[in-house]
Amino acid sequence: MRNLFSIGRHPVWLTVPSLLLLLVALGYPLAQVVLRSFTDPAIGLDNYVWFFSRPVNLTVFWRTFEVAGWVTILCLVLGYPYAWMMTAVGPRMRLLLILCVLVPFWVSGVVRTLAWVILLQDSGVINRGLVALGFEKVRLIRTPLGVIIGMTQVLLPFMIMPLYAVMRSIDLRLVQAARSLGARPTLAFVQIYLPLSLPGVFGGAIIVFILGLGFYITPALLGGPRATMLSTLAQQQVLQQLNWGRGGAMGVILLVSTLVLLAVAARFTRRRYQITGGSK
Amino acid sequence: MNRLQRTLISLFCACVALWLVAPTLVIVPISFAEKKSLAFPPDGFSLQWYANLIQSPDWSGSILNSLKIAVIVSVVATVIGTLAAMGITRMKAGSGGVVRAILITPMIVPGVVLAIGIYAVYLDHQLVGTLTGYVLAHSMLAIPFVIIAVGANLAVFDARLETAAASLGASRLVTFFTVTLPLIGPGILSGLLFAFVTSFDEVIVALFINSPRMKTLPVQIYSSMTRDSDPTVAAVGSLMFALTTLTIAAALWIGTRRRRS
Numbered sequence: 001m002r003n004l005f006s007i008g009r010h011p012v013w014l015t016v017p018s019l020l021l022l023l024v025a026l027g028y029p030l031a032q033v034v035l036r037s038f039t040d041p042a043i044g045l046d047n048y049v050w051f052f053s054r055p056v057n058l059t060v061f062w063r064t065f066e067v068a069g070w071v072t073i074l075c076l077v078l079g080y081p082y083a084w085m086m087t088a089v090g091p092r093m094r095l096l097l098i099l100c101v102l103v104p105f106w107v108s109g110v111v112r113t114l115a116w117v118i119l120l121q122d123s124g125v126i127n128r129g130l131v132a133l134g135f136e137k138v139r140l141i142r143t144p145l146g147v148i149i150g151m152t153q154v155l156l157p158f159m160i161m162p163l164y165a166v167m168r169s170i171d172l173r174l175v176q177a178a179r180s181l182g183a184r185p186t187l188a189f190v191q192i193y194l195p196l197s198l199p200g201v202f203g204g205a206i207i208v209f210i211l212g213l214g215f216y217i218t219p220a221l222l223g224g225p226r227a228t229m230l231s232t233l234a235q236q237q238v239l240q241q242l243n244w245g246r247g248g249a250m251g252v253i254l255l256v257s258t259l260v261l262l263a264v265a266a267r268f269t270r271r272r273y274q275i276t277g278g279s280k
Numbered sequence: 281m282n283r284l285q286r287t288l289i290s291l292f293c294a295c296v297a298l299w300l301v302a303p304t305l306v307i308v309p310i311s312f313a314e315k316k317s318l319a320f321p322p323d324g325f326s327l328q329w330y331a332n333l334i335q336s337p338d339w340s341g342s343i344l345n346s347l348k349i350a351v352i353v354s355v356v357a358t359v360i361g362t363l364a365a366m367g368i369t370r371m372k373a374g375s376g377g378v379v380r381a382i383l384i385t386p387m388i389v390p391g392v393v394l395a396i397g398i399y400a401v402y403l404d405h406q407l408v409g410t411l412t413g414y415v416l417a418h419s420m421l422a423i424p425f426v427i428i429a430v431g432a433n434l435a436v437f438d439a440r441l442e443t444a445a446a447s448l449g450a451s452r453l454v455t456f457f458t459v460t461l462p463l464i465g466p467g468i469l470s471g472l473l474f475a476f477v478t479s480f481d482e483v484i485v486a487l488f489i490n491s492p493r494m495k496t497l498p499v500q501i502y503s504s505m506t507r508d509s510d511p512t513v514a515a516v517g518s519l520m521f522a523l524t525t526l527t528i529a530a531a532l533w534i535g536t537r538r539r540r541s
Contacts, residue, residue, distance in 0.1 A: 014367025015379050017360040018423055025420035026386055029397025036400065078296050085293040095532055100297040102532075106524045107304060108481040110498050111517035114505060115304045118320050125306070125320050156300060214390025216484045221505060231392040231484075238396050239488070251393035258390060 030255075033248045040245030047249035057233070061253070064230040067148055067219070068212030074152045075159035075208050076201065083163035083200070087170075105157035113218045116150040117141065120222065142224030150218045155211055159204040166200030199269070206265045210258055230254050304521060311514035318509040329515040339512060342500035346480055349411065349496065353418040353479040358472045360419075361426025362464075368427070369434045380431070384424045391484035394421075399488040409491025417489065418479035425474035433467025 037047050051057050086097045104112060119125050120140040127137045140146040170193065178188040219229040230250060237247035306320050314324025333339045364383060368376045386394070398417050399408070407413035441463070445455040461468075483498035490499045497516070504513050 011367040011370035012375075012379075014370075015364040015383070018364035018383055018427075019379070021360065021416070021420055021423065022383065022386070025398065025416045026389070026394065029394060029401045030389070031397075032400045033393055033397040078299070081289050082293050082296045085289060091536075095536065097293070097297060099528060099532060100300050102528050103521075103525050104300050104304065106477060106528060107521055108483075108498060108517075110481070110483055110501050110505075111307065111520055112304050114501070114513055114517055115306050117505065118306050118310065118318050119303055121318075123319065153299060153303060156296075210388060214392065216391055217502070221502075231390065234392050234396065235487075238399070244396075244400065247396055251390070251396050254390050255393050258388060262388065 033251050033255075035248075036244045037248035037252050040243075040248065047245040048253075050246060051249050051253065057250075060228050060230055060233050063144065063227070064213060064254075065257075067144055067151070067227075067229060068209050068215075070148050071151045071155060071212045072159075072205050072209045074148070075156050076205060078152070079156055079159035079163055079204065080197075080201070083160050083167050086160075086164050087167045101157045101160050104153070105161075109154050109217050112154055113150060113221050116146075116153070116218070117221055120146050120149070141222060142227060144223070144227045147219050147223045147227050147229075150222045151212060151215055154218055155208045155215075158207045158211060162203040162207065163197070163200040166203070167197055170196045202265065202269055206262070210261060213258060213261075214254060304517075307514040307517045307521070310511055311518045313511045313514075316508075316510060318511065318514070322511075329511045330519075332512045333515055333519075336512070338495075338500060339516070342495045342497045343516070345494055346497040349414045349418060350476045350479040352411075352415050353422055354472050354476040356415060357419045357422035357426050357475040358468060361423045361471060361475070362430050362468055364423070365427045365430035365434055366460075368431065380427065383427055386421050387424045395485045395488040398485055402489050408489050409494045411494070413489055414479075414486070414494075414496070417485045418482055419475075421482060421485070422475035422478040425478055426471035429471035429474055430464060430467040433464045437463055 038044070040047075082097070082101075086094055089097065121127075122137065122139070122141065124141075126140065131137060138145075140149070174196070175188050175192050178192045179185070183191065214231055215229065216231040216235070219227065220232050220235075223229065223232070231254070234247045234250035234254065237243045237250060241247075310318060310320060310322050311329055312325050312327070313322035313329070314326045315322070333343070364379075368380050368383075370376075371379065394417075402408045402413050407416070437460075441459055442455050445459045446452075450458070481498060482496070483502060486496045486499045487502065490496065501513050501516065504510050
């Protein structure tokens, strides 16, 4: 028992079980991916040369960024007014708005994608509605547009929650002060409210973009050959072609893109805080 | 802001709320369809797809597997994650921050990269399709959520209460169970819930490491969707949707009541 008590005096020991688990289930597997991308089937950069020399791969690579980018922009456009509304209504209404964000957040992504497959299929509700209104059918399923629609809905809660967390702490008297000094509503918003809400915008955008880059289920089920994204391509290389080297190289490229993005974002937000003098 | 602008924004937000919740609801009528089709709106009414969930060994087996794995994962991840969160708050700010950043990495590594690596390791060590394999991978994925939930609670926890208990003669274990645990209980509970859901919904790693003998529910849903138009997926989806909504509504309701009293 004495040993058990002395653990408390060296707090680092408390983190050892978690760190060990991460080493076994995260560190070792990641090392395998990197190793195989350089050694399977032969030692060298063959897999990376292959990836960047095939136009098909580059198309998928850019499409992944394009789709993640569009999803981020759409989430921001839909989420910003929504998050603001959550701060501006009474407690009952707020509870309802929170429920509408939390329910999709907790319902499994597979189930929500299933709903989109049903809605977007060629003979689905949306297309029959369009035909009834006299428009032509639109191909939605197995296109990048369909993937963007589905992903935006699945990822929207990840944008709204950080936005709401930041907006909730904005002191509205600052906006009132600007108004009383003669600023028009638009100017007061652009000069006061928007800059104060930017940390939430950056936080939400980074989370959505990074999750979007690595998204698997929605693109795999809603997309087809014309809407393949990097994750699906890497999965196919490993499970269908049994080509560990090429699949690993794609994984490493995806991972490095994510890390570069995070590093840039961290730098960017830090500089912003320096300019504003760390706000509080 | 004038009245018209406010009405327009309210309308816009109502549409967003609808867009968040309504699409998922189409699966509910389909789960009662009479024919084996995912067309909406469905014809007729039957409970056969709900019955299929219980009768078909593929479905009932995968539901039991997922529950079993998620229960074990939530206990494992909550226990070692809570320990880690307590360790981090007691360490110096610098080294604590580094350890915390390391333990959060499962959240930022793209799922498919992890899945490829874990599959490679599991093939070498005969862990594919085993309970141990699922629990290891899912616990690792759940740890960041536990650390964030418990850490947030520890940040507002007054450490002097522990000192007070100790000065009154309580041993470390007694202090932990009578002072610390009740105060950080809400954080541990939400960490437990996050860990359970993380494991229960996890699909990409499971897609790689499943075997015909041991499949989880999300893998079964995924393969059913890619194979044919079986409304059983809608039945299981509707059940999950109903359970989730009830749980959250209950949590929010209890939360507001407690704040009032």
